Amino acid sequence: MDKTFNAAEAEARIYQMWEEAGAFKAGANASRDETFCIMLPPPNVTGHLHVGHAFNHTIMDMLTRWKRMQGYDTLWQPGLDHAGIATQLMVEKDLAETQQPKRTELGREKFLEKVWEWKAAKGGTIEQQARRLGDSMDWSRSAFTMSGAESAPATEKPGNFHDAVLKVFVEMYNKGLIYRGKRLVNWDPHFETAISDLEVENIEVDGHMWHFKYPLAGGDTYEYVEKDEDGNVTLRETRDYISIATTRPETMLGDGAVAVHKDDERYAPIVGKLCEIPVGPKEQRRLIPIITDPYPDMNFGSGAVKITGAHDFNDYEVAKRGGIPMYNLMDTKGAMRSDGKPYAEEAAIAQAIANGEQEFDEAMIAAMNMVPEEYRGLDRFEARKRVVADITAEGNAVMTTKMLKNDEGEEVETTVPYVEDKKIMQPFGDRSKVVIEPMLTDQWFVDTAQIVGPALDAVKEGRTKIMPESGEKVYYHWLENIEPWCISRQLWWGHQIPVWYGPEMEIDDEGRRTFNFAEFKKICASTEVEARNDFEEYYGFKTVIIEGPEESREAWDQAFGNIALTSILRRRESEVGEFRDAIPIYRDPDVLDTWFSSGLWPFGTLGWPAEDEAMKYFPGDVLVTGQDILFFWVARMMMMSQAVLEQDPFHTVYLHQLVRDAKGEKMSKTKGNVIDPLDMIDAYGADALRFSNAQMAALGGVLKISEDRIKGYRNFGTKLWNAFSFAQHYEIAYPGDPVRPDATQTLNKWIIGETGKVRETVDAAMEAYRFNDAADALYAFTWGKVCDWYLEFSKPILQGDDAAAKAETEQALRWVLDQCLILLHPIMPFITEELWQLADSRKKMLVHADWPTYTAANLVDADADREMNWVIDLIDNVRSARAQVHVPAGAKVPLLVTGLDAKGQSAWDNNHVLIQRLARIESLSHVDDFPKGCVTIPMAGGTFGIPLADLIDVAEEIARLEKTMQKLSKELGGLRGRLNNPKFVASAPDEVVAEAKANLALRENEEAQLKAAIARLAEIG
């Protein structure tokens, strides 16, 4: 054997062996019908392995290997997520770097070809990296969320995930669970797409709060009164304006109202009146109403809030409640709109609306551009500056005084605009890093309110358990307040929404058909053919597919010429005669949110909607993922599985925290504290990293990865390795698959019992998802019991002449070491498999070895247990005493004993060889009294002593004994205090009282021995 395990060489070789043997295939090693299935949270196809993956893969792999060894029909399902935005971004960057045409220049079809090319060439590195961790996934089943898409090239691995996505969309659409609507969504001006709430990061940044005056219409005035808490008037003045505070002045252009709280006495006189938005051309200043709403906080700012329904989520709610028009001010890039009619016209209409003179609807408002010409086309942040400057120049900024240096450098009181520096929470796109703009757009939504019920019930009724439990509260809180889920994205890479639009057809009383391009008819179908069939049936007319809505009118004109729509069909039939054209329809250009497809992961990967044998793995068992993804993904899988299959996708959700660095800080490239798991594997081997991961997997615990710790577990691996090297050194045969002997030797009985205990502990810990307990128990057993004691104890027998004892011990030792390998395999698969293969022949690879079922009850021999613990105790005490009185480590000393009882005597007789060897004892003599200068070692069943004659420093020995006494007294005090307390004896459970009594007796015995020893020494002293 090599001196240490060569992880770098062995891991690749072993992994290859497993993979070639199909060791991880679904159902491999199955000896029973029960299935065990874990779905890997699919990493982005662009992804790389980071410490978070390394952590949760370790958990999943431990569970999978454990269940596979237990004979379950096991599947750990791998795969990749197409990751809409991330991938599209990556490919666009790649195009730019390689001087290829841009996405928009390529067009949709060509661009998608590029994405697929990119995926084939560079995607999925993470799957190779995962192999280095030892992940036992069934790679042959690796799934992809875009498999089977129309755009997929023939070279791609076949799959039907796309079918699943479309089928679910169509079904949910037909059930009314998916709708299209205009709502305020988070808009990413960089990618020009809607994104979900969860893709928004709120970051606190330095911002400003501006205070402006909105003059009352017609120069009206009112008495503005401020009072303190006691109702005393602190300010009274006549105002002709209402003061508004805002962090986003550019959105003033879209204000629809000013809101105040109904209880706010300051503004009571002017509620219902109109005020003027103090920006834009003087001639067309818009007047907006002052309304009441519960939203404004009377104590914040001036207490009055401008309402811009199209650009703020709170305002949106207020505007909806109050029927306030929501004017959209920006284009898809976040610049001020430059389309629509001249401002003067738009402002006139808006005024009519505000005055209540004109009806309005959503579509009409959406088309209106309330941006004055001077701001049109400006970037939103540039527009902000200009708006602030213009308002201030006109004198509508609220002013305050401040000490500023004048031209001569003197501090003088100066009147300046009132602008507060303020920390504001600003939303950023988690991918694009640009400021997210709330935008009023047409999007597709899942009506989550309708499907959330069963997902909530699953947890409430205990069908699905969230670990740690605190996750359940968070889950309820989120699901009970769930918002509609915006599922459309204005991207190209993804599942294109399977909805086609054509002009709405109306048939009048005379049977004349008219077509309406303002109201499109939607048909949802899983294929284009089906959609066209449906449309053609509807129109009774041929259709033609065109690109998008902007072309629809054009296409129509091209097809039919400039003919009045109302009579198109009649004229066509009678006048056009030869008929070559068709009604244009187009497919929705948007794609689905990536999370819509990954929500189907639990069954989409198993062949659904096709009938597939693999569906036996649904529902799966455990979902292991980061806490941050509970809403993104877990809740959605639960909703979608119920909505589609009416089943819960798994019974347990194991949530873990973000993996941080050793100091508990988030890892980030800018901080430079990123730990690459592959570097750790290179340096210490995958097993060490995995053990470290298992060990820190305390439920709900903070995950801090530390290189020192990983190194420590590498050392643990070496310890295990050396235990085998020990066996080899003693030339213990290793035929393979050792059988547990019927032990007669105490030490063998004892270690077999300890093995029984640890197996139970490990299984209990694994079942409770307490992986740290499993790892700690195995560490303590392997190192602390097997290596530190058992191997040491076995030496005299292995070197001795008792052939029977030797044979039994060799067999027991092989068996125990085998058990270490089996029990450690789920955590440390490589080194254990390597050691397993040292045997001459094995029935199976370790990865498929049978997980043991023996119990402590079967294997523990109470007498052997007691005896060995006594032996260990004695050795410990002798060693400790020797070290403290500075007996040279190598020196062999005689040992004395007084009052040794029968049990003690028999324990000594059975094990004296071990004791003498490990405690370096020359001989044992029974004496009535200890001689002068003797170190005392109190033990159950007798007092031991080491005579040191002149060697002993009496004072030092007294000090040592007194120190022990002190500790003992503390304990005795506690025990006596409790037992003397009648209430304790009366109210504590009997076994607790009994235990305390027994403990007290033991301690009192020890105390007596110590007292005697101290007295003896005092005499000499």
Next chain:
RNA sequence: GGGUGAUUAGCUCAGUUGGUAGAGCGCUUCCUUUACACGGAAGAUGUCGGGAGUUCGAGCCUCUCAUCACCCA
């Protein structure tokens, strides 16, 4: 502002129904003894964040204060 969690040895953290505190690393001393120096032996260190309460008994339960972290506004 709302929510969740944390505060235990020098450091990083365990501590499962309340029974009197543990691990790893680090540190000190000794040991290259025939599995292992990625080792062995011995050792030190804690008013379990502060305060109050419930209880015979609190690291654990309740309240309160402080500090920190994360999530959501």
